Amino acid sequence: MRRREFLGKAGGLAALASAGALAGCGSPEANGESTGVRDTGLRFHWRMVTAWPHGSPGLGAGAEYLARAINELSGGRISVRVFGADDLVPALEVFDAVARGSAEIGHGAAHYWEDVGPAAQLFTSVPFGMNAQETHAWLYQGGGLALWRDLYRHFDVIPFPCGNTGAQMGGWFKQEIHELSDLEGLSIRMSGLGGEVMRRAGARVVSMAGDDIPEAMRGGRLDAAEWVGPYGDRDLGLHRWGWHYYYPGWQQPSSLVEALINREAYEALPSGLQQAVTHACRVASDHMLMEFTARNQQALDELVSVYDVPVQRFPDPVLASLRRLTDEVLEEMADEDSTAGRVIRSYQDFQSQLARWRELTNLDPSAG
Amino acid sequence: MRRREFLGKAGGLAALASAGALAGCGSPEANGESTGVRDTGLRFHWRMVTAWPHGSPGLGAGAEYLARAINELSGGRISVRVFGADDLVPALEVFDAVARGSAEIGHGAAHYWEDVGPAAQLFTSVPFGMNAQETHAWLYQGGGLALWRDLYRHFDVIPFPCGNTGAQMGGWFKQEIHELSDLEGLSIRMSGLGGEVMRRAGARVVSMAGDDIPEAMRGGRLDAAEWVGPYGDRDLGLHRWGWHYYYPGWQQPSSLVEALINREAYEALPSGLQQAVTHACRVASDHMLMEFTARNQQALDELVSVYDVPVQRFPDPVLASLRRLTDEVLEEMADEDSTAGRVIRSYQDFQSQLARWRELTNLDPSAG
Missing domain, CATH: 3.40.190.170 (Bacterial extracellular solute-binding protein, family 7)
Structure with missing residues (x-):
């Protein structure tokens, strides 16, 4: 770097020195203070x-x-x-x-x-x-x-x-996922923290740009691939190999x-x-x-109705295990890197606070 | 008018005639076409x-x-x-x-x-x-x-x-709401379609600006009042009369x-x-x-911890009845006013399409 x-x-x-700029995170007030030239x-x-x-x-x-x-x-x-x-x-x-x-x-x-x-x-x-x-x-x-x-x-x-992108999908899998051990040994394209969690679940995580995914799926270099969601995945043609399309996108809400x-x-x-x-x-x-x-569900409808894509939900125990591994990953990150620790604490404090509001505003029966 | x-x-x-302006709903492209002067x-x-x-x-x-x-x-x-x-x-x-x-x-x-x-x-x-x-x-x-x-x-x-404002609260009620009939005869400040639904449930709906609500609550002109949510309600002081604060804000998701x-x-x-x-x-x-x-839950925390506001959920049967009345209101509006009918069809088509996506992206156990 x-x-x-x-x-x-x-x-x-x-x-140019411009110490005042951006202090307020891009609000009009803050930019009013920006010196510029x-x-x-x-x-x-x-x-x-x-x-x-x-x-x-x-x-x-x-x-x-x-x-x-x-x-x-x-x-x-x-x-x-x-x-x-x-x-x-x-x-x-x-x-x-x-x-x-x-x-x-x-x-x-x-x-x-x-x-x-x-x-x-x-x-x-x-x-x-x-x-x-x-x-x-x-x-x-x-x-x-x-x-x-x-x-x-x-x-x-x-x-x-x-x-x-909003919430994404959980990715494309050549084989069905019944339990956590089904992830062991899989070559999967998944970026960021989701990839790290997959690594702990025993997968081999591969980093590659979006354009390279279709060929890697076709050629056998990948057993699973996560890109964006229906709107982006359809465009790349990730549905062309008959793989299972999993939800929810636990790795990227x-x-x-x-x-x-x-x-x-x-x-x-x-x-x-x-x-x-x-x-x-x-x-x-x-x-x-x-x-x-607006477009994700339209694209998903097309993937299902035109291309017969099998859309499946990860079993609850698999999601529970991935959640546990996520907690481990975040804890270790916070221990090993003080900057990451500060960010994680800030993020999680905010998430806890808003979790209650999310519950209160849920209109489903007995959600609260 | x-x-x-x-x-x-x-x-x-x-x-000035400016027929091209705004055609694309405020996207940069559309405004590029705007003539202006x-x-x-x-x-x-x-x-x-x-x-x-x-x-x-x-x-x-x-x-x-x-x-x-x-x-x-x-x-x-x-x-x-x-x-x-x-x-x-x-x-x-x-x-x-x-x-x-x-x-x-x-x-x-x-x-x-x-x-x-x-x-x-x-x-x-x-x-x-x-x-x-x-x-x-x-x-x-x-x-x-x-x-x-x-x-x-x-x-x-x-x-x-x-x-x-995002999702709102369901409003302040002098008495607890156990069943739909508890709404009968209540004088309630609630705007828009929520007010119309309340009217069908037998309430007397009063229209007034926000500033007038506290005095109307204090003086007995209101038995219930809905304004915005914790962040706005706390500022108006709607918590000062010891009323019950209900959720979810079914009338304004x-x-x-x-x-x-x-x-x-x-x-x-x-x-x-x-x-x-x-x-x-x-x-x-x-x-x-x-x-x-960001602020609603903070304000609600303060209302509960500092002012002992009783925060309660509408019983499921009450919510189910309000949902049924809402369907009636929307159907009748669509029948009586062709403009409203066009808007309702557009809105509901979009809502149906996105409902599936909302399900797919829900991370709660067995949500899908």
């Missing part, structure tokens, strides 16, 4: 590297949406050229490219950036964790975003929440997508354009969540 | 009338947040002065004030505007309906926002989704807040500023939902 010393490559943008009417041309197949539904399209929103909200003064995974850098090197200034902005998911440290994974998904609405409330109202920004500060990268911005590039903007970028991320974030919310 | 003929009062703003660098001074007590948490504060976001995203070119309920017009006359151009923008909830027709209520809350995330997906991805805009078109008012914009005022903006306003509404919308999500 390259750090501050590589920022000299950042396209000649002036580095004096506005001399400059125009900016940004490159956006992404971790997604170009134009893929929800994710790649979400990056394009963000680029347009930034352009619109900046009154056309920031133009953003979007590159799909592998166009400029591979999916898993997006963070690095933004950190060294090869691109001003990136669009990806924190659990891909292994070099940032274990805590990064917590900013994509926590297995058996909060849903999208609760997670965003933690970020904006519960201190989560400040912790996220602290984590990336060392790399001179600023994360902005920029989307959410919410899955955050982030925009990563090179600090030097951000601080080279006058404060009005910093606000435009900040708000564009929030609009794009909401747009992506709405798109996945 | 005053209509187009009153728009001459709209502060001398030029009326040629941008001559004009500045705009808007008045915002609101249906909320000035500065009230979540709602009044949400109006202030929107005003700041519009100012920021317009690069300071639109300044918005915010008026609390009764400062300029009473809460329930906000729509009318915007329609006649006495204010360029309003902040309220559609179920207050009885003169718009029965369908308006559907754009705040549908009892036993979708949650906030699902409702917003319906608006942006399922055609809901287009129906909402059609409904207000006749009044030359444009609605923008601009917040959500989601409660939309809207910005209303006078069409002439909107069309007087160059397209860049139209986009700024559109995106500011979406940012403010997300902000409000996050605030309520």
